[in-house]
Amino acid sequence: MYTCSLVAVGHELLDGRITDTNSDFIADALASLGIKVGLRIIVDDDLEDIRSTLNWSAVRSDIIIVTGGLGPTDDDITREAAAEAFQLPLHRDPEIEKAVRGLFRHMDREMPPSNLKQADLLEGAAPITARMGTAPGQILERDGKIIVLLPGVPREMKDMMTSGVVPILKEKLSIEKTRKTLSFTVAARPESEVAETVSPALAQFNKVSVSYRAQPGEIEVRLEDWEKESGNLARAAEALREVLGPWLVAEGDETLEGNLGGELRYRSLTLAVAESCTGGMVGERITRIPGSSDYFLGGVVAYSYSVKEKLLQVEKGLLEEKGAVCEEVAEAMARGVKQLFSSDIGLAVTGVAGPGAGNEKEPVGSVAFGLASSQESMAWKFRLPGNRDMVRRVATTVLLAITYLYLQGLKEAIPRG
C-alpha cells in the first residue's frame, strides 16, 4: 500500500482562522485509490520550514502532495522551497508564460512581473493545467517518490486533483482497483439501533466496509468496496435497503426534505405546517428545496397559547388541562393549520426544547407531532435527546420523516412513542 504525506502551506491555516479542508478532500480522493495518508503537516510560508518539511516527509512516504504557495506574491515560495529540497533547478516554461500573459491581456490589465514565476517548473515536472486560475500545478518523480504541487485555492485544487492528479497516479502506480462508495440516510432512528440492524445483515459481505456518521435525527450509513466489478456492493446495498425498510429516507445526494417534496409533487398534494418549539425550522428546511412553492403553501409559528387557540382552533380547555405538549394538541394543531391554509396535509410539532420546561408539565425533550389529511388525523409523542438546539433539529427531522412515511402509505411503521 502506498502512503502519502499532505503538506498545506500558509500561516492562516496554522492559527486556526482557516481550516485546512483541502487536505480532507485530497485524503478522500486518495482513499478511493487505496492510497493511505500517513502524515498531514501544516507549515508557515517560510522557505526553510517548507524545505525541511518536504525533505522529512519524503523519507516517510511514497507520495508528497503540497497545497498552497503557488501564487504570484512574495509569500508564495512553495516552488522555490521544493527546488531546494529536491535539488532541482526551476525553468520558465514558455507555454505557461504565454498563457499567463494572455490572461492579463484578456482582462485588459497590466501584468506585475512577479506573476511570471507562476510559469516556473521544477526540472522534470509536468504541469497540471489550471482550468480556473493562473498558477498551474506540477507533478514529478524524484528518487522513486512522486511529488505534486497544487494551488491552495480550494476550487482550483479540487479541479486539478480530480481531472489531473488522480488519473496520473492511477497510471503511474498501476492502480486497477478503486473504491466505490454508496451512502444511505436513515432518519429518526438512534445510531446504536441502526448499527445493530445493519451489522448482521451485512455480515456475509465481509469485503464491504460499513461506517456511520450521525447528524441531528439522521444517520448516514456509508458502504465501501474495493472489489472490481464483483457486484458485492450492489448486493450489500440491496440487503441494507431491505433491513432498513421505510427509515431509509434518502440515498446518495438525495435529502429527506427533497424526497418528501418529490412525494408531494408526485401525488399533487399541498402542505402546511404548524410549529411551536421548532420556531420555523421545519418550514426553513422544506423551503431549502428550490421549487418547494409548488407544494408548500406555508405555515404558522404558534409560539404562544393564544395563537394555538385563535389561529389553529386548539380548544382552550385542552391547553389548560393538558398543556401544549401532548398528542391531542399536536393533532388539533395539524387539523387547524390544514384548515387555515386549505392544504391537503397539515403537520404540527409542539414540544419542550429547554433549557427549562417553562410552564409545561412535560420534561425537556418531550415533543408531540401531529398529521392531518383529508381522511384522518393522528399524533405521536417522543422523548428526544440533547440540548435546545439538538431537540429542535431532531424534532424537525422526525416530523419530516413521519410525513414521508405517511405519504408512502407506511403509517403503521411509525412507532407509537
Place this chain on the structure above:
Amino acid sequence: MYTCSLVAVGHELLDGRITDTNSDFIADALASLGIKVGLRIIVDDDLEDIRSTLNWSAVRSDIIIVTGGLGPTDDDITREAAAEAFQLPLHRDPEIEKAVRGLFRHMDREMPPSNLKQADLLEGAAPITARMGTAPGQILERDGKIIVLLPGVPREMKDMMTSGVVPILKEKLSIEKTRKTLSFTVAARPESEVAETVSPALAQFNKVSVSYRAQPGEIEVRLEDWEKESGNLARAAEALREVLGPWLVAEGDETLEGNLGGELRYRSLTLAVAESCTGGMVGERITRIPGSSDYFLGGVVAYSYSVKEKLLQVEKGLLEEKGAVCEEVAEAMARGVKQLFSSDIGLAVTGVAGPGAGNEKEPVGSVAFGLASSQESMAWKFRLPGNRDMVRRVATTVLLAITYLYLQGLKEAIPRG
C-alpha cells in the same frame, strides 16, 4: 518569540472524517500568550511515526504539544513514543494509579489492567490533572524544550489547556504580557464598507490589531492588544463604537437575536413575523433564545400568493400588478401579521432567493422588508448577494437588524434600499 509545534495523534484525523479542532483551540490559547504555532502535524497511531515526528519537531520549535493517544487501549501509544523520542523512562505514579483504581471502584466496574498505563509518567514530568477523565496530561522540560502531552478528547484537553498548561507556560517562560481581545458584531453592512470605516478610525491605535470575519449578513470585528494595562484597547473599542454607530448590534458573546429580544423585553413589546422567501428562518433564529416566548408570539410562513392574500390581507390587485417582491407587499404583510397575532410589532420579508426568479419580475437576490408598529408602517428593498441559502441567511439578518435599529429609535439610520 517562542514557537510551538502541535502534534495530533489519530488515524481518524488523517482521512478527514474528524477535523482536528483541538489544534485550533490550542493555537488560539497560545496566541494569547504570544507563542507562535510554526508547525501542525497529524500523525497515525504508530509508535515509529510518532517518535520520528516528535524528534523532528523538537528540532524546529521550543514547545511541543501532543494531543491524543493517552487512553487505555492498545492504540494509545503516545506515552511510549515520547519515552523513546526523548530517551526518558516511564515510571508508574502511585498517586495517579490510586486515582484510576478509585474511579473504577466508584463506577463499580472491574478495571482492565491496561488502564494502569495511564498512570505512567515520563521521568521528570509533572502530571496535569484530569478533572473530567482518567488519563492525566504531562508536562516536562528536556534539553531546553517544553514537551506537553494532552488527551485527544476535546473537553478534557480544553480543561487541561486552560487550567493547567497556560498558567505553567506563563510561569516557565516568564510571560508578562498577554493578549486581550474584544469582538464586535456588525450587521447588514458589506465587509469592505466596514473595513473602510474602521481602519481610519483605529489608525492612531497602531498597537491594536484589527481582523474581520464575515458570516452571512454579519461581520465580526476583532481587536487585539498586547499592551499591559495601557488602556489602548478600551480607547480603540470606544472609537470603534463611535464610527460603527447603530450597525454595531452585538459585543462579545452577545448575538443580534439576543439583543433584539432584550430590547423587546425591556420595552414590553410583542412580535410577530410574516416570512416568504426565508421560509421560517427568521422565526427559527428568534426562538434560538431561551425565553423568547416572552415576546415572540409567532409567525406566518406565507409561501404562496393565496396565503399572503387570505391570512395577511395583502390586496390581490397589488400582488397581481407588482408581484410579491416589492415594498408595498412587504409593508402590507407586516401590517397583516401584526393584526393577525395582535402583536405590538409586525415584521415581514419577501424576496427572490433563487436559483430561478419563478414568476416574479424581480431578479434573484431582490428582497423587500416590512415593519409595522402601532404608530406607523414602513418598508425597504435591497439586492442581496449570494446563492439561495446565502440570500435567505442575509435576508434574515437584515430583517433582525432593521428591527433592532427601529426599536432603539434609529429608523433614520436604515438606508432606503
